[in-house]
Amino acid sequence: MPISQPQPIPAPLVIATRESRLALWQAEFVQGLLQARGRAVQLLGMTTRGDQILDRTLSKVGGKGLFVKELEQALAEGRAHLAVHSLKDVPMELPEGFVLAAVLEREDPRDAFVSNDYATLDDLPPGAVVGTSSLRRQVLLQHLRPDLRIEPLRGNLDTRLRKLDEGQYAAIVLATAGLLRLKLQQRVRMVFPVAQMLPAAGQGALGIEVRSGQQALLALLQSLAHRPTWLATAAERAVSRTLGGSCSVPLAAHAQWSQPDGAQAGLLQLDAAWGDPSGRTALLQTCVTARVDDLAQAEQLGQRAARQLLEAGAVVAVP
Numbered sequence: 001m002p003i004s005q006p007q008p009i010p011a012p013l014v015i016a017t018r019e020s021r022l023a024l025w026q027a028e029f030v031q032g033l034l035q036a037r038g039r040a041v042q043l044l045g046m047t048t049r050g051d052q053i054l055d056r057t058l059s060k061v062g063g064k065g066l067f068v069k070e071l072e073q074a075l076a077e078g079r080a081h082l083a084v085h086s087l088k089d090v091p092m093e094l095p096e097g098f099v100l101a102a103v104l105e106r107e108d109p110r111d112a113f114v115s116n117d118y119a120t121l122d123d124l125p126p127g128a129v130v131g132t133s134s135l136r137r138q139v140l141l142q143h144l145r146p147d148l149r150i151e152p153l154r155g156n157l158d159t160r161l162r163k164l165d166e167g168q169y170a171a172i173v174l175a176t177a178g179l180l181r182l183k184l185q186q187r188v189r190m191v192f193p194v195a196q197m198l199p200a201a202g203q204g205a206l207g208i209e210v211r212s213g214q215q216a217l218l219a220l221l222q223s224l225a226h227r228p229t230w231l232a233t234a235a236e237r238a239v240s241r242t243l244g245g246s247c248s249v250p251l252a253a254h255a256q257w258s259q260p261d262g263a264q265a266g267l268l269q270l271d272a273a274w275g276d277p278s279g280r281t282a283l284l285q286t287c288v289t290a291r292v293d294d295l296a297q298a299e300q301l302g303q304r305a306a307r308q309l310l311e312a313g314a315v316v317a318v319p
């Protein structure tokens with residue numbers, strides 16, 4: 001019997017990606033990183049259920065998994081070898097047989113205020129209509145400005161901006177990261193401080209998913225990872241995981257290092273907020289800090305924040 005050989009890295013490597021402009025940008029970004037390491041890389045574009053269903057709020061049609069299932073199917077069938085996702089859209093628990101191979105350096109994690117007529121949230125007239133389909137953004141916006149009317153807004157970035165330009169909304173709120181990546185930064189009127197609009201877990205970061213058990217491929221992809229981002233987002237995602245987070249619960253989690261790029265010597269500060277989906281109780285917020293040197297410590301920090309929210313009255317969501 002021959003001893004088992006390590007699986008070679010496929011050539012070309014195929015990246016499964018959604019076909020929105022942002023998803024393609026992200027896949028091409030990873031393609032470029034891998035090509036710079038001497039790999040041949042192709043893209044496999046696909047449409048997901050999340051891209052097709054545009055008339056309903058995500059929380060009502062099955063949540064985050066919607067954007068990744070078809071890509072996982074391509075991985076399972078060997079039609080692609082890796083999938084590039086916005087980490088924010090990746091479910092807290094991956095299905096059996098899949099792993100997060102790497103998390104890349106984060107773009108600006110904050111939310112952006114986008115409007116043609118108003119420079120800041122404070123400038124909006126009483127009762128103005130603001131577009132967002134994120135329950136997190138809805139709850140945080142109402143917390144800042146109880147008078148505003150929040151209306152659903154779905155679709156990819158270009159669609160959302162078009163709906164703003166058509167005059168359906170006085171303003172919309174989007175992730176700054178997506179706008180920067182598509183060179184739409186001139187659309188940003190104001191970036192919300194995290195203390196005002198706490199970002200979603202993983203916002204602004206990219207995650208690379210693969211089938212488990214491929215050591216050589218995993219090692220290659222881990223060489224692209226950004227450790228400070230990976231640890232910070234692991235803490236954020238642990239908050240969501242512990243609270244059964246999904247699109248149907250307004251949940252925010254954002255971790256930052258006390259020193260820039262200080263993964264070695266650094267303290268990680270994790271802010272988290274939980275909103276009652278029924279809107280009956282006020283927004284709950286917590287902040288915890290710890291030295292974090294590895295993924296296990298990052299997850300412990302996230303669990304600690306989640307426990308504090310639970311003690312304050314948060315309820316674990318049942319899927």
Ligand SMILES: NCc1[nH]cc(CCC(=O)O)c1CC(=O)O
Pocket residue numbers: 086087088089173174175177178202203204205206
């Ligand atoms: N939910 C859709 C989604 N997933 C990732 C981003 C933006 C980029 C990112 O957060 O990395 C967006 C758009 C938005 O929230 O405005």
